[in-house]
Amino acid sequence: MNFTYILEALPDLLSGLKMTLIVSFLAILLSCLIGVLGAILRTSGIKPLQYAVTAYVEFIRGTPYLVQIFFIFYGLPSLGLRFSIFWSGVIALTAWASAFQIENFRAGLAAVGSGMHDASASLGLKRWQHSVFVVLPLAARAALPSSMNTIVATVKNSAYLQAIGLVELTFVAVDRIAYDFRAIEMFASICVIYLICVFSISGLGYMVERRLSRPFGGR
Amino acid sequence: MTDTEIAVELSGVDKWFSILQVLHDVNLTVRRGEKVVVCGPSGSGKSTMIRCINYLEKHQKGRIVVNGTELTDNRKSIDLVRQNVGMVFQNFNLYPHLTVLENCTLAPRWVKKVSRKDAEAVALAYLERVRIPDKAHFYPSQLSGGQQQRAAIARSLCMNPKIMLFDEPTSALDPELVREVLDTMAQLATDGMTMVCVTHEMGFARQVADRVVFMDAGRIVETAPPEEFFSNPQEGRTRAFLNQILH
Numbered sequence: 001m002n003f004t005y006i007l008e009a010l011p012d013l014l015s016g017l018k019m020t021l022i023v024s025f026l027a028i029l030l031s032c033l034i035g036v037l038g039a040i041l042r043t044s045g046i047k048p049l050q051y052a053v054t055a056y057v058e059f060i061r062g063t064p065y066l067v068q069i070f071f072i073f074y075g076l077p078s079l080g081l082r083f084s085i086f087w088s089g090v091i092a093l094t095a096w097a098s099a100f101q102i103e104n105f106r107a108g109l110a111a112v113g114s115g116m117h118d119a120s121a122s123l124g125l126k127r128w129q130h131s132v133f134v135v136l137p138l139a140a141r142a143a144l145p146s147s148m149n150t151i152v153a154t155v156k157n158s159a160y161l162q163a164i165g166l167v168e169l170t171f172v173a174v175d176r177i178a179y180d181f182r183a184i185e186m187f188a189s190i191c192v193i194y195l196i197c198v199f200s201i202s203g204l205g206y207m208v209e210r211r212l213s214r215p216f217g218g219r
Numbered sequence: 220m221t222d223t224e225i226a227v228e229l230s231g232v233d234k235w236f237s238i239l240q241v242l243h244d245v246n247l248t249v250r251r252g253e254k255v256v257v258c259g260p261s262g263s264g265k266s267t268m269i270r271c272i273n274y275l276e277k278h279q280k281g282r283i284v285v286n287g288t289e290l291t292d293n294r295k296s297i298d299l300v301r302q303n304v305g306m307v308f309q310n311f312n313l314y315p316h317l318t319v320l321e322n323c324t325l326a327p328r329w330v331k332k333v334s335r336k337d338a339e340a341v342a343l344a345y346l347e348r349v350r351i352p353d354k355a356h357f358y359p360s361q362l363s364g365g366q367q368q369r370a371a372i373a374r375s376l377c378m379n380p381k382i383m384l385f386d387e388p389t390s391a392l393d394p395e396l397v398r399e400v401l402d403t404m405a406q407l408a409t410d411g412m413t414m415v416c417v418t419h420e421m422g423f424a425r426q427v428a429d430r431v432v433f434m435d436a437g438r439i440v441e442t443a444p445p446e447e448f449f450s451n452p453q454e455g456r457t458r459a460f461l462n463q464i465l466h
Contacts, residue, residue, distance in 0.1 A: 115312040122273055122306035123326035123378060124298060133325060137316050 006185050009176055016172030017193055023086070023168060024155045027093035031154065032147070034094070035101025036136075042102065043109055053102065060099035066160055068092055073164040089161040089168075093154060100150040108143025109135065141212050148205035152198050159194075169193060225284070226251045226382050226413040227272055232281035234267060234437075241267050242278065243437045249382075254414045256424040256445075259434035260460060265417045268434070269384045272415065273304040286381060302330070305375030309387040311367045313359040319346065319370045320355040323377045331378070338377070345373040349403050365396030369403050376407075383407065385416040419464060425449065433457045 042053040060068065072095070073088040083091060112135050120130035162171035173186040227249040234242035241264045249255050257265045270276040271283060274290050274297045283290045285300045314322050323342035327333040333341070346352045349369035351362070359367050368388055375383060385404065389397040401423050408414055408427045418424070424431050424445050431448040433441045433456075441448070441457045449465075452458045 115308060115310050116314065118275055118306075118308060119312035119314070120326075121275055122301060122304070122384075123374070124301040124330045125326055126330075129329050133329070134314055138314075141316065 001188065002182065002185055005180070005182050006189050009182075009186065009189070012172050012176065013169065013189060013193065016167060016169040017197075019166065020155070020158050020168040020170075021197070023089050023093060023161065023166065024158045026090050027097050027158070028151050028154050030090075030094045031097035031101045031150075034098040035105045035147070038098065038102035039105035039109055039139075042106055057099045057102055060096055065092075065096050065157060066163060068096060069160055069164055085164055085166050088164060089158070089166040092164075093158055093161065096157060097150055097154040100153070101147060104143045104147040104150055105139060107146065108139035108141075111142035112138045144205070144209050144212065148202060148209070151205070152201055155197055155201065156194065223287075224251050225249070226253070226286060227415065228282070228284045229268070229271070230282045232268075232271065232278045232283060234264075234271065234276065234278045234280075241437050242271070245281070245437075245439055247432065247439060247442075249413060249415060251381075252411050252413055253429045254408050254427050255416070255430050255432055256428040257415065257417045257432045257434060258419060258421070258424065258460070259440075263434040264437040265434045266386050269306075269386055269415055269417055272382075272384055273301050273306055275306075302378070303381045304384060305378060305380035305382070306384040306386065307368070307371050307375055307388045309390050311359070311364075311371045311391070313367055313371055313374070315359050318356050318358055319351070319362070319373075322359070322370060323374045326374075327377050342373065342377050345376045346370070348376075348406075349373045350399075363396060364392045365399045368392065368396075368400045372400075372403055372407070382413045382415070385414065385418065387417050387419070389418065389420060421449070421461075421465060433460065435460070 038053050038056070041049045042057075044050065069088075069092040072083070072092045073085070076082070116134050116138065117130065120134055125133070158168055159170040161168055162174060165171070167175075169190050173190045177183050177186050225248060227247070229245050229247045232242055232245040233240065245264075245268055247255075247268075257269065259265050267276055271278045271290075272285060277292070278290075286303045288296050288299045290296055290300055313319075314325070317325065320339060320342055323345065324335065324338040327338040327341065328335060343352060343355060346355055349372055351366050351369055351373075354362055354366060354370065359370065362370065372388075388404070389400050392400065397420065401420060404414070404416070404423070405427050414427075416423075416428075428445050430442055431445050432439055433448070433452075433454070435456050441452060441454045443453070448457075449461065452461060
């Protein structure tokens with residue numbers, strides 16, 4: 001292993017990391033929003049919307065992620081929808097992560113017992129007040145652990161976007177290997193970088209989880 | 220009896236859960252200030268009946284008039300009734316992510332648009348009354364079951380209800396914690412609150428109730444003042460039930 005080579009490559013790798021983090025951040029943000037919205041629609045009782053959300057989730061879960069990326073980047077332009085590499089990447093990653101976040105938040109909503117509804121109704125709270133002040137905070141807490149898993153997976157899955165030429169961390173490594181044939185140096189380096197990212201995120205998630213679950217227990 | 224003396228009136232109420240009929244022609248009138256205890260075996264429809272009084276359950280036939288408002292599926296009538304009816308549940312149903320004080324002030328602030336300061340003052344007064352003022356800033360999980368149930372009673376009282384419904388308020392409590400909740404309820408009764416309590420605490424019924432209602436299989440079988448109800452029950456099913464729970 002040539003460490004001098006790794007040091008030389010580091011600025012390139014870090015600029016790739018920057019792209020990885022930007023794309024991941026956007027996808028995480030958007031997929032959490034879509035996740036909450038989708039979960040609400042899926043439990044709304046409005047049948048056509050429920051079916052639409054379910055169909056979406058099943059489509060994403062039932063098809064390979066790489067195919068979804070190609071579908072968006074190579075397929076959609078022939079339907080007149082053309083996005084840059086960057087936005088294709090963001091859309092693909094968001095689309096994938098959203099399906100899982102919808103499921104996470106749906107489970108979170110299901111974890112809020114019917115007793116909460118009884119309490120709010122008997123106190124005269126409006127439906128929206130009950131949703132905002134009671135259901136959402138409790139559902140978010142219940143959904144947090146699985147939602148953190150999806151967030152971590154979102155960061156890792158940004159690596160697939162090298163396939164459409166997005167210059168993120170994995171792309172930089174693969175690109176350099178094509179010129180310098182230093183495969184072990186590059187892959188070892190990006191593994192460490194990904195690990196640092198993932199541990200930081202899951203550490204952060206664990207802290208939030210502990211903070212929120214204290215002092216009250218389950219429910 | 221004039222209309223203004225009637226707090227709750229159920230007449231000819233039927234209710235089904237899909238094909239299962241759980242209430243059969245239920246007729247019950249509760250006067251203002253009256254304390255009614257509802258008892259009966261499991262599955263007899265007593266919880267369902269009191270949940271109909273604030274429309275947590277929807278009845279399919281008959282009339283329910285609460286405080287002069289007939290309950291229909293009209294949102295306004297439901298809101299109006301709920302403003303005057305407080306409810307306490309078997310499992311407390313406190314909001315676990317809010318402190319006791321926040322539990323008590325959420326509805327006054329958002330439903331009655333009371334300022335935070337005023338809502339907190341009222342809440343602290345009621346917490347004082349249920350003897351847990353020191354728990355105001357604790358979360359429900361940090362309280363014992365009895366304290367949680369008293370907090371739930373305080374939360375209901377903060378909305379200044381005219382009628383209180385209790386749905387087996389002591390059934391989820393450890394035996395040694397039942398007393399403190401019953402004492403709180405008895406105190407509320409002394410203060411003149413109209414109360415409908417589903418409970419198996421026959422001592423409480425004897426001490427506090429003006430009338431005891433016995434339900435079985437979705438029907439009101441017998442209604443009598445407690446001394447008569449316990450010493451001289453008229454119906455065979457009532458006698459069988461009392462034999463079971465009093466020994």
